[in-house]
Amino acid sequence: MENKREMTCIICPRGCTLTVELEDKKVLGVKGNACKRGTDYAVAECTAPTRTLTTTVMTESGEVVAVKSNKAVPKELLFDCMKEINACVAPATVKQGDVVISNLLGTGADIVVTSYVE
Amino acid sequence: MTKVSLVIVGGGPAGMSAAVAAYKAGVTDLLILEREAHLGGILRQCIHNGFGLHKFGEELTGPEYAARYAEQVKELGIPYKVGTMVTGITEDKVITAVNPTDGIMHIQAEAIILAMGCRERPKGALNIAGARPSGIYTAGTAQKYVNIKGYMPGKEVVILGSGDIGLIMARRMTLEGAKVKAVCELMPYSGGLARNIEQCLNDFGIPLMLSHTVVQIHGKDRVTGVTIAKVDERRNPIKETEQYIACDTLLLSCGLLPENELTKGAGITMDRITGGAVTDQSRQTSIPGVFACGNVLHVHDLVDYVSEEAEIAGCAAADYLANKQSERVDITVQPVGGVRYTVPQKITSAQDTTVYFRVADVFRDKRVVVKCGDRVISNKKKIKLAPGEMETVKLTAQVLAELAEGTITIGLEE
Incomplete structure (x- = not known):
């Protein structure tokens, strides 16, 4: 089955409108992208969509610190990832770059502190 | 009275970037004054990714982007005072500031960079009928509660306004378990x-x-719900389309306003459209030696462009202090046909200049035409233009030197 799908690229603020030609789940071609990353995004979005997750983690001091997944995780696992992260309590002394959870839910992504503590 | 060559008001992305640029251009007697307890400004609560692609070629979160500059400020040994509120600036560059350690300070500056950022349009400015229960927040306040304090402001949310902070908070509240209804x-x-x-x-x-x-x-x-309605072309609500949505929280993301009380207090000429000062290409205001950059000058979409603009202001402040003169021109930049504003509004020196502008509506298949009288300087096709996305045109030193004085118009044509 051949069809077309329109999507907005989220890789950069430019937000290109992409037109993807599909046969079943196979991507035949991508149009409308201003750079190569648009093609990669469209292919991933049509086969296995992923997102970088940013949230906060509670620390032992009672304050939260900002964290991110150091690589994108499967989109359908976002809420499972949130559950795992919200169950975690990090040491009070974490600093930017520290790994709070490694290999989150087997995704291969680490949860890394992004807050900057002076 | 303390004397400092260059005082930077605000330690957010604009202030830090301006300070670093000025220091690298030779200004070593400088001071950053920051109201909050940390450097970094609003980026500290913008924990999402998407910053820095343009500036650093990689995708950073807000705190990571801020850290890149905070670290430079510290490495270079640029002095800064946090928890310090500037309460006034005079026309002759005397700054009054206050903090719990120094008390009230008066600082005589030779040059000043204004980098106070912007704030959100508040509930009081929106004329929404009904009660004033708890549960109404600006999106940025909610963002501070969730990302810095670790509190959730509510469980069932309606967001008014689709500015970026509102959109980001829709996702953030959803991930934390709230139901964002519309x-x-x-x-x-x-x-x-x-x-x-x-x-x-x-x-x-x-x-x-x-x-x-x-x-x-x-x-x-507490908020129990909101009534929403469709609006007509003149933005008046249509009674028949009213519907009730039950919710316990209303977030407002209805625009950002440059925070210019200090600027106005100093008697600096303002631009009614941007809400910021009128500046030349170096971001110098109507008071020589006072510069403005970042969201206090005009609201930017991307922090990368804030940093870029702040570098221009920082270098220009260094040139001003070193008494560097360049070839003078007297050119006014005027927005016409579909263009709402430009920054800068004036050009006083013949150097390569990027003019930022915003359009007044959504346009498709238009040409951005830059003219001086009947002479077309540039003419570029754009597939799509929207008020939410800042555009640029470049003017070369050669064109500006040839022109020397007059008016350059930037407008949209078929």
């Missing part, structure tokens, strides 16, 4: 970036209701 936007288009509509709303099935507004807030002690 994002209402008064205009027929969103003021946010297309990528944020995709990844913050569409990813989670949150409806974006264009040409809709909140006409009434319900609830006595």
